[in-house]
Amino acid sequence: MDNQYADLNLELQELIAGMEQRRGKVEAGGGPERQQKQRDGGKLTARQRLDVLLDPGSFLEYGTFVEHGGNRLMQGVEAPGEGVVTGSGTIHGRQVFVFSQDFTVLGGSLGKMHAAKVAKIMDLAAKTGCPIIGLNDSAGARIQEGVDSLSGYGEIFYRNATYSGVVPQISAILGPCAGGAVYSPALTDFILMSRGSSYMFITGPEVIKSVTREEVSFDALGGADVHTRRSGVAHLEADGDEAVLGKIRDLLAFLPQNAREKPPIRPTSDPSDRATSDLLTLVTPDQRRPYDMHRVIGTIVDDGEFFEIQPDWAKNILCGFAHLGGRVVGIVGNNPKYMAGTLNIDASDKAARFIRTCDCYNIPLLTLVDVTGFLPGVAQEHAGIIRHGAKMLYAYAEASVPKITLITRKSYGGAYLAMNSRDMGADVVYAWPTAAVAVMGAEGAANIVYRRDIQKSDNPEATRTEKIREYKETFDNPYVAAAKGYIDDVIPMEDTRRRLISTFQMLQDKEETRPFRKHGNEPL
Ligand code: HXC
Helix, strand or coil, rough: CCCCCCCCHHHHHHHHHHHHHHHHHHHHCCCCHHHHHHHHHCCCCCCHHHHHHHCCCEEEEEECCCCCCCHHHHHHCCCHHEEEEEEEEECCCCEEEEEEECCCCCCHHEEEHHHHHHHHHHHHHHHCCCEEEEEECCCCCCHHHHHHHHHHHHHHHHHHHCCCCCCCCEEEEEEEHHHHHHHHHCCCEEEEEEECEEEECCCHHHHHHHHHCCCCCCCHHHCCCHHHHHCCCEEECCCHHHHHHHHHHHHHHCCCCCCCCCCCCCCCCCCCCCCEEEEEECCCCCCCCCCCCCHHHHHHHHHHHHEEEECCCCCEEEEEEEEEEEEEEEEEEEECCHHHHCCCCCHHHHHHHHHHHHHHHHCCCEEEECCCCCCCCHHHHCCHHHHHHHHHHHHHHCCCCCEEEEEEEEEEEEHHCCCCCCHHHCCEEEEECCEEECCCCCHHHHHHHHHHHHHHHHCCCHHHHHHHHHHHHHHCCCCCHHHHHCEECCCCHHHHHHHHHHEEEEECCCCCCCCCCCCCCCCC
């Protein structure tokens, strides 16, 4: 015992020693052997993770001495801390609430009291208006506790849903997350996974083999690559626990504490009126010459820094956060470098979710448009592109944050609307001189509208070329839309940063009210 107590009376010394002994036992988790196994697997322990995530010395633990509820199967079973460490701390000096599951204690499995500890800090986070961060490393429902552990999941899922859009919720997946352990993260705003040491699946390889005879490894079934590239379940991945926890710290810098606040301002030395002349060579009038929208964003935003969300999934659309004049913006942009920037099912899902996340947390939206339309194809139609594309329309129409749309080149057809046109609620629409707004591209349009003229012509190819040129002259520019007020101004490309910063500043106190309803019925 600490000798600072040496002068106290003996009884008090014993009480303090008892407290320290109990605390030591809880802090030891599943014991040195299991903790070593955790480290051998390249993972940090539950408490080490909190040390990396939070500002030094800021962690305050609650529920330290909670024990399992006990039933016949749990008799004699020890579960220090109930397999989860819970409390509050700060990140960049701002308060957050955290839970960190301890895989060394019964595989981090979730029993009734484990869930009660998590629910307690979720409630505190909602009451005090602070983000909730879950560090997940769990084998799912604690088998010995039966229906009680299912009920425990229910308590958490209920809170995930109830506090959705109230305070930001972030989930790190840092080990095997099986069964119920994946659905709480799936109900949160962001999921980050550690590459090589984390998995997410509803049923594991063993069960799959017995039911469907498919043989698959943990990694191939639900590793970070699968969920950040194929399924779209996770938003970010990184190598190892420390890198994932670092990304959570970075992500929080873009988010407010709760839905009543705005995100923090980050002062910058990047001048607001810096000319963005690089855009003049990056985006040429030749519609067939693709460019990378990342480079457009990098040229415009503060210090060229773009924090991309889901960078490896549905690459035909970009979503992410940046600062403009110190203020956070959420950016959605077609990327002509992939699939000519067309919108497909995954891109629609990705963008719709991101738009709604920004709207929840008062993050203004910048939409960069270069899109020929929705991706044509039987597979897309049969898989429900109508239902998925509608999510984007709904999300933009619903979002009441400041919204600026910038048309960089093509904006055609349904995708013109899905990329937040004036009528879908954009507060200000800008276009570059390279922009073209039309129902479809000139080639397709001329072939349909002038089919008879082309067929009747002595020289169909010459007529076709002439009609395409005619159509282009009429519609393939921003001025028809600008003349009708659908575009507020056609701006010099080199003036883009200054215009966007000034316009977001003009919109910063925007308020938009909607008719009463319980909640909308967005397409899912
Ligand atoms: C209680 C469990 C447990 C569980 C593992 N353990 N799973 N205890 N309930 N669900 C214990 C083990 O007995 C072991 O205890 C310790 O945790 C570590 O487990 P290992 O198997 O040794 O670890 P590892 O080899 O790394 O494998 C990890 C694993 C595997 C892949 C997660 O343990 C596994 O498949 N577990 C079962 C997963 C599962 O089916 N969960 C229920 C899902 S149903 P000792 O004492 O030896 O250290 C569900 C329903 C909810 O969640 C649905 C809500 C929608």
